[in-house]
Amino acid sequence: MTVRIRPVIGKRDRKRFVDLAYTLNGGDPNWVPPLRMEALELVTPGKNPFYEHAEQQLFLAEREGQLVGRISAHIDHLWLAMPADQGGGPGIGNWGMLEAVDAAVATALIGQAEQWLRDKGMTTAMAPLSCSIWEEPGLLVQGHDHPPTVMMGHANPAYQGWVEALGYSGVKDLLTFEIDITKDFPPLVQRIVSSGERNARIRIRKVDKSRFDEEAALILAILNDAWSDNWGFVPITPTEIAHTGKKLKPIVFEDLIRVAEVDGEPVAFMMTLPDLNEMTADFGGSLFPFNWIKLLRRLRKPRVKTMRVPLMGVVKKLQATRLASQLAFMMIEYIRRDSVADYGATRGEFGWILEDNQGMRSIAETIDGRVNKVYRIYSKDL
The missing domain is CATH 3.40.630.30 (Gcn5-related N-acetyltransferase (GNAT))
Known part of the structure; x- marks a missing residue:
């Protein structure tokens, strides 16, 4: 079945972008629903100061008229100004906020995010970052069996395999003790x-x-x-x-x-x-x-x-x-x-x-x- 990826346009789409996370993760006992007002603020220019130094495009995935995934693609100009030995430098773009019902949807979404970054002149995708390094960086690859604490992320365990199958390799692990x-x-x-x-x-x-x-x-x-x-x-x-x-x-x-x-x-x-x-x-x-x-x-x-x-x-x-x-x-x-x-x-x-x-x-x-x-x-x- 064909997966259609389209950009988020306007308030209604942004709300659907946010709400999708609750739909797809509602059955995970270790996922903690964030407050919707804060989740919406995160992706709203004018309310999140991240957008003062970054540009972003949100995407939704649809299949047979149903929402089945989402992703953000963004470029943080402060990240581009970082030294290369600190993970930054020219040409590095990011994606994040990935939610998908299956590998086919994830593949289509990540492919769309990569194309958006290419069209902006980026040569490397470093991800996931949702959105800034100061918010929810990284994909959870260990510790799915208990809920995250405040300001930390959670993810479907399947995402790791889907991301790595697309040629992504780990560059840095972030640990909690x-x-x-x-x-x-x-x-x-x-x-x-x-x-x-x-x-x-x-x-x-x-x-x-x-x-x-x-x-x-x-x-x-x-x-x-x-x-x-x-x-x-x-x-x-x-x-x-x-x-x-x-x-x-x-x-x-x-x-x-x-x-x-x-x-x-x-x-x-x-x-x-x-x-x-x-x-x-x-x-x-x-x-x-x-x-x-x-x-x-x-x-x-x-x-x-x-x-x-x-x-x-x-x-x-x-x-x-x-x-x-x-x-x-x-x-x-x-x-x-x-x-x-x-x-x-x-x-x-x-x-x-x-x-x-x-x-x-x-x-x-x-x-x-x-x-x-x-x-x-x-x-x-x-």
Whole structure:
């Protein structure tokens, strides 16, 4: 049966693009329906600041009059400006948001995305990215047996084979680590933390939510410095900082985000979020008519199983020093204690972490973390 691919045009098509994910994944017990309003915002120019430095085309697949798949093709001009050794450079385009009922549909969709990139002068497809590296990068290739945490993706296990059959090869794996946070960390970590507590130069403080904009700017300044040499790094723009801050503010809790200061200078941070997916999994993707009331109640004092650490960074001048590791362990330990005592959490998740980021992998492994999910970014010459 013929698969017809057509571009998304207008609000009605964008809504159908978003709704299709709920239709195709509704039977997967480990897929968590995102809030529809946020999913729609993600693909709407004017509402997502990603489009200030990127161009994108969404596509829908139809067969016998029924929607059977979707994909996005896009070019991030900040990605094109990245050095080649960090995964960027001229000619690299992306696709993402793939959903398909079978291999034939996936093949047609990816083929259409590739052609759109070729027509724009791109010579390589690096994917999936949905949409930015800061949103949901990579295809889930390990860990389909449990739900993703907040701001992480999920995918049909069959997608890996369908993508690789089209000539795509993995270029980078992104790992998440899970940790039992009800147990004390190993004695070595406890000694490192105790040593830091005796060092008068070190201060680990909670963020001050009453100065939210100022604190957000401070954290993102450290982030842009700390991550600037990482593979896949794209600077976060001022508009994206404001947009992300507005989205995250309701799930920001002062005791779950720490800033490390040395001699009064902020040099590191650790951001932890209660797993919003646990709080919204029963909403079916909608806040209306009464789910918004439930969410407000749940956010007043979250009781969650899992805490996720999406972001952590130490300024470059301290990286690869013993002090950097000490600051990291101190922030992790303080947040672990509060997560268990104040939120009833039993599990932590770190990530994503680049597969070759030995410093962060070492920290995760030292606190007895184990890899629970792997997201793979692929590449193919066009």
